[in-house]
Amino acid sequence: MSRRRGGTTAGRDEGPVQATCEVIARRREGAYWLLSMAAREIAERAQPGQFVQVAVDAPHTLLRRPFSIAHVSRQGASAGTVDVVFDAHGPGTEWMTTVEVHDVLDLIGPLGTPFPLPQRKVNCLLVGGGYGVAPLYYLAESLLRRQLRVDVINGAATAERILGAIEAKRLSASVTFTTEDGSYGTKGRVTDVLEQVASASRSGLVYACGPNPMLRAVSELCDELGLPVQVAVEERMACGIGVCFTCVVPIVGRDGFVRNKRACLDGPVFNGRRIAWDQWGVPGGGVRPGAEAEVVGSGSARGAAAAGSTSGAAAAAEAPPADAVPDAVQAPPPARPARGASAPIDAEADADADAETDAEAGGPPAAEEQRRGRP
Amino acid sequence: MSQEVRKIAAGVDPAAAPSALAGSLDPAEVDLSVRMAGIELPNPITSASGCFASGAEIERFHDVADLGAVVVKSITPEPRHGLPTPRMAETPSGMLNAIGLQNPGVEAWIAKDLPWLQERGARVIASIAGKTAEEFRDVARELTRAGGDTIVALEVNLSCPNVEDRGMVFACSAPDSAEGIRGVAQEAEAPVLAKLTSDVTDIVSVARAVVSAGADGLTLINTLLGMAIDPDTGHPELANTYGGLSGPAIRPVAVRNVHQVHRALPDIPILGCGGARTVTDVVQFLRAGASAVAIGTATFVDPFVAPRVVDGLTRWCADRGIARVSDLIGATTPR
Numbered sequence: 001m002s003r004r005r006g007g008t009t010a011g012r013d014e015g016p017v018q019a020t021c022e023v024i025a026r027r028r029e030g031a032y033w034l035l036s037m038a039a040r041e042i043a044e045r046a047q048p049g050q051f052v053q054v055a056v057d058a059p060h061t062l063l064r065r066p067f068s069i070a071h072v073s074r075q076g077a078s079a080g081t082v083d084v085v086f087d088a089h090g091p092g093t094e095w096m097t098t099v100e101v102h103d104v105l106d107l108i109g110p111l112g113t114p115f116p117l118p119q120r121k122v123n124c125l126l127v128g129g130g131y132g133v134a135p136l137y138y139l140a141e142s143l144l145r146r147q148l149r150v151d152v153i154n155g156a157a158t159a160e161r162i163l164g165a166i167e168a169k170r171l172s173a174s175v176t177f178t179t180e181d182g183s184y185g186t187k188g189r190v191t192d193v194l195e196q197v198a199s200a201s202r203s204g205l206v207y208a209c210g211p212n213p214m215l216r217a218v219s220e221l222c223d224e225l226g227l228p229v230q231v232a233v234e235e236r237m238a239c240g241i242g243v244c245f246t247c248v249v250p251i252v253g254r255d256g257f258v259r260n261k262r263a264c265l266d267g268p269v270f271n272g273r274r275i276a277w278d279q280w281g282v283p284g285g286g287v288r289p290g291a292e293a294e295v296v297g298s299g300s301a302r303g304a305a306a307a308g309s310t311s312g313a314a315a316a317a318e319a320p321p322a323d324a325v326p327d328a329v330q331a332p333p334p335a336r337p338a339r340g341a342s343a344p345i346d347a348e349a350d351a352d353a354d355a356e357t358d359a360e361a362g363g364p365p366a367a368e369e370q371r372r373g374r375p
Numbered sequence: 376m377s378q379e380v381r382k383i384a385a386g387v388d389p390a391a392a393p394s395a396l397a398g399s400l401d402p403a404e405v406d407l408s409v410r411m412a413g414i415e416l417p418n419p420i421t422s423a424s425g426c427f428a429s430g431a432e433i434e435r436f437h438d439v440a441d442l443g444a445v446v447v448k449s450i451t452p453e454p455r456h457g458l459p460t461p462r463m464a465e466t467p468s469g470m471l472n473a474i475g476l477q478n479p480g481v482e483a484w485i486a487k488d489l490p491w492l493q494e495r496g497a498r499v500i501a502s503i504a505g506k507t508a509e510e511f512r513d514v515a516r517e518l519t520r521a522g523g524d525t526i527v528a529l530e531v532n533l534s535c536p537n538v539e540d541r542g543m544v545f546a547c548s549a550p551d552s553a554e555g556i557r558g559v560a561q562e563a564e565a566p567v568l569a570k571l572t573s574d575v576t577d578i579v580s581v582a583r584a585v586v587s588a589g590a591d592g593l594t595l596i597n598t599l600l601g602m603a604i605d606p607d608t609g610h611p612e613l614a615n616t617y618g619g620l621s622g623p624a625i626r627p628v629a630v631r632n633v634h635q636v637h638r639a640l641p642d643i644p645i646l647g648c649g650g651a652r653t654v655t656d657v658v659q660f661l662r663a664g665a666s667a668v669a670i671g672t673a674t675f676v677d678p679f680v681a682p683r684v685v686d687g688l689t690r691w692c693a694d695r696g697i698a699r700v701s702d703l704i705g706a707t708t709p710r
Contacts, residue, residue, distance in 0.1 A: 015435045018679060055676065060467040062622050064676055108678065236461045238470055239675035242432035244425075245448075245474045246463035260456055260477060265432065281459045281614060 016111050016241070017041050023103045024081055031160045032085050032131045033097050034070070035105075040080030042109045043072040048139035049232055049269040052082065052109030053240040058095035065092040066240050068209070068232065068268070069110060070134035082109070085134040085163065111240050113269045115139050115207055115230055123149040125203035126172070127190050127218050129210025130156050131163050135232060136209050140171040149173050151201040153193060155214070159184035174201060191217045195225060203227070208272065212280075219272030229272035235263045250276040402693040407685065407700045409443070411644045411666040412566035412592035414527045416443035416498065418685050419661065419700060423648050423671030424449055424502040424530060424570070425474065426621075429488035430495070436678040440496045441685065443667055446594075446646075447488065449504035449532045452513050454480035464603045464612035469624030469650075470672060471601050473615035476504050476535060481514050485521040493525045500568070500646075503559065504532040508551075512558030519564050528565050530646075531556060531590070534572035534597035536619045546572045546597070549584035560589025568646055570594035573632050579639045592644040594669070595632045599625055622672040626650030630663045637664025637705055652680065654687035661703040 021037040028034075042052060046069050053064035067084035074080070088094050099105065115135075118124065124143050126136040133154050140150045152168045155178040162184055168175040176193050177185025186193055191214075198206070206229040208218045215231040222229035237247040241264065248260035249267060251274050258276045261267065407418040421444040422430075429447045430439040439445050457477025464471045478484070492499050501518050505511040515529055533555050534546035545555045552569065560567050569585040571578060573596040582593055598619025603612040611617075629649025637645060647665030651657055652673035660668040673680045692700055 018436070018677075061465065062468055062470055062672070062676065063465050236463045238463045238465075238472070238672075241435075241675075241678055243428045244463070244472070244675050245428070245457065245477050246460070246472060248457070248460060248462070248477070281461070 014045065016109055017045070018106065018108045020104050021082070021107050023099055023101050023105060024078070026097075026099055026101060029085055029131075030163055032087050032163060033093075034083060034085050035096065035099065036078075036081050036083045037105060037107065038080055039082040039107055039109075042107060043074060043080045043082050046072045046082065046110040047114030048135055048142055049115035050110035050112050051240070051264075051268065052084065052107045053111060054084070054096070055106040056092040056095045058091040061092055061095075063092075063238055064108065064240060065096070066111075066237050066264070068132075068135040069138060071138050082107070085131045087131055108240065112264055113267055115232070115269050117142060117146065118148065118205055121148065122204040123151070123202050125151050125153065125194075125198050125201060125206045127153045127194065127206060127208040127210070127214075128155070128163075129190060129208075129214040130161055132208075132210030132214075132232075133163050133168070134209075136207060137164055137167050137171055139207060144171065149201065151197060151203060152176070153178065153190045153197055154185075155179070155190035155210070157181065189217070190214060191221050194218065194221055198225065198227060206230070206272075208232075215272060216275075216277045219275060219277065223273050230269055231272040231275070232268045233263055233270060233275070234268070237264055240264045250279045252276050400693045400696055400698060402689045404698060405689050405692045405700065406698060407689060407692075409666050409701050409704070411646065412528060412568065414444075414498075414566060416667055418443040418688070419665075419667040420657065420681050420685050420688070421500065421646065421667055421669045422446050422674065422681065423669035424532060425472075426671035426674050429484070430492055430497060431488075433674070433678055434495065437682050438495065439492070440498075441682045442497070444498040444500045444527060445492060446500040446530060446669055447484075447492075447502055448478055449476055449502040449535065450478055450481050450484050450514055450518070451476055451504050452481055452510050454478065454483065459614040461612065461614055462618075464618070466601070466603055466620065466622075467624060469620050469622030470675075471603055471613060471618035471620055472598070473536075473613045473618035475615065481517045485517060489521060489525065493523070497525070498527045499525050500528045500530050501526045502530045502532050502570070504535055505555075508554045508558050511555050512562055515559040515562040515567075519562055522565065526565055528568055528592075529559060529563050530568040530570050530594055531559050532570050532597070533585075534570055534574075536572070536574070536598060536600045536617065544572065546570070546581060547575055549581045552581050553584040553588035556585045556588040556590050566591035568592045568594045570597055570648075571632075572597045572599075573628055574600050578632055579636055582636045582640055582643070586640065586643055590643075592646065592666075593636060594646040594648055595636060595665075596625075596629045596649050598649075599628065621650065623650045623652055623656075626652075626656060626659075630659050633660060633665050634663040634707065641705070652676075654684055654691050657684055657688060658691065658703060661700070662705070662707050664705045664707075666701075666704055 019039050021039040023037055025036040051066050051068045053066055055064050067086055070085045071083040086093050088097050128136045143150050150172045152172040152175040154168050156162045157180045159179055176197050178188050178190055206222050206227050208215055209232040212234055219229050235247040238244040242262055247263040249263050250258045251261045252258055409416050409419045421442055424446045425448050430445050455476050455478055458473050458475030462474050503511055503514045533552050545551045556569050567590050569590040571581055575581055598621045600617055601620035602617050626649055633645055633647045644666045645664055646667050646669055647660035648669035651668050651670050657668045670680055
């Protein structure tokens with residue numbers, strides 16, 4: 001096959017394309033790796049929060065690997081490039097560290113939903129864990145173009161796993177670092193400083209990306225504080241294009257029903273307060289509130305341990321006993337602030353997502369489904 | 376320049392490269408059409424159930440009517456949430472999945488997905504799943520009522536491994552399989568394909584049973600039941616513990632099943648399924664006795680795989696002077 005530069009094979013004017021992309025740069029970024037690729041059409045179509053699927057050639061692997069887009073450039077000498085940042089923790093990502101400049105990779109993208117942008121003037125707080133901050137910097141550029149104030153909380157396990165400290169300072173009005181071992185910034189987790197930073201910066205909207213336990217803690221704290229929060233989640237993904245149904249996340253619809261939504265198509269960006277966190281990875285469509293103990297290891301535990309505690313046990317303890325929720329499909333909808341003038345995110349974006357939810361799932365899930373435990 | 380781009384597309388399948396074989400034809404002269412259980416397909420490539428949703432996701436990449444037929448994700452009487460995550464684990468040249476038949480239910484499918492497929496001119500093979508023979512029959516009745524000319528066949532998923540009770544996998548038992556098919560065959564106007572599993576002692580006896588019960592053809596094979604364990608934590612990789620193995624890893628098993636059943640029941644059409652990814656994979660299935668070939672897991676890696684294989688198959692036949700792809704069906708030369 002010829003080495004084409006950014007050649008594509010998709011026949012549509014919008015949405016994802018498949019492209020063969022020349023590697024422009026590969027370098028270490030602290031504890032992580034960065035790959036920059038010439039992918040003009042993907043760069044032109046991409047928005048912050050979306051991801052690409054990269055074909056890898058590691059022995060005996062089959063599937064592409066999904067990577068959140070860390071940056072695209074549309075202008076200047078490096079126009080038409082797409083960057084991804086990753087941690088080498090499996091055969092696919094290990095192989096990616098061996099890729100050389102001028103090698104050609106096969107990408108599909110951009111995929112998934114972008115972070116919805118505020119429809120009015122609002123201060124935005126970006127909360128990243130580990131290399132999860134990468135797409136948030138990309139988002140910050142969009143927010144800054146809209147003349148919005150951006151503040152950053154950047155947390156990781158150790159100083160080495162803090163990504164892009166200089167970039168964070170450049171892009172934000174304030175940046176607060178947290179490390180679990182105290183080797184850089186405040187000792188602790190992002191949720192330890194979130195309330196104070198949000199208050200000092202008068203933030204009206206939170207965006208978060210990082211390991212799922214952190215996203216849960218951030219979402220639950222934002223729920224308490226009445227702050228809207230958009231999170232980009234992780235779930236094991238085979239296809240990335242919506243056909244395999246492996247990467248589902250339980251989402252509470254406006255009607256109060258929980259439905260499994262695909263992280264690759266309906267996400268990866270979700271309203272964090274609409275995710276039924278205590279039902280993610282739980283059998284039976286996730287409506288047995290006492291069933292936390294049955295959860296087996298989720299792929300989401302991978303990656304940088306950053307901030308926020310999993311308050312699974314607490315959530316389970318507060319939930320009513322299973323028998324108090326007869327055929328309970330009805331999960332309590334998360335409390336949310338009054339809509340309308342105070343909602344910084346276009347309410348329509350959320351409403352659209354719900355309409356899709358209902359049409360797709362065809363109404364309430366069967367009660368029969370809810371009673372079944374895992375065999 | 377050490378790394379070549381990964382050659383995932385059938386169009387770059389080395390064995391399908393243009394050759395100087397004697398008797399080569401103009402590709403335009405190659406007839407790709409096949410007949411399977413009385414249905415005419417413009418080419419022998421279909422999607423595999425559960426690997427194509429209902430098509431709209433793939434339409435972002437290419438026309439779903441490019442396929443000989445679209446085999447849709449299994450439809451049950453009621454909506455199903457499916458199983459908890461993790462639902463997937465990659466294994467050598469394959470993957471395990473345990474989705475648990477998540478789908479919107481027959482009513483919503485007929486209201487939304489079917490009209491969409493109809494508009495695109497797709498030929499639809501509707502996959503049916505259920506917990507009892509009555510459920511299979513009910514879904515078949517609804518689909519027959521609504522299907523019109525769009526649903527060209529019903530595929531009865533007797534063999535999904537991801538159900539609550541392994542004892543309820545119809546295809547593990549010949550009498551249960553026959554019972555599942557009987558009700559569907561009574562309701563259906565379109566041909567009925569029974570999708571079987573290789574996880575049995577003797578697939579031929581199950582095949583005979585479903586044919587006696589009214590199946591017009593067979594889909595061979597479903598995923599193989601498998602398991603992967605995290606060596607450090609001891610947890611099964613899948614929330615469901617067990618899952619269905621698919622991908623190139625199972626292709627030889629699938630080809631063997633097709634060959635074995637075709638030899639025993641040469642008049643029964645077979646939709647071959649299991650690990651097909653390239654033109655030469657498809658040719659193997661056809662030669663083993665399949666009338667058409669479903670491409671499943673390969674779609675996860677390459678959304679363009681179906682049109683690429685269709686194009687590649689045309690060239691492969693042209694280069695070898697094969698005017699009709701249907702001439703390849705069952706064309707195995709004994710050793």
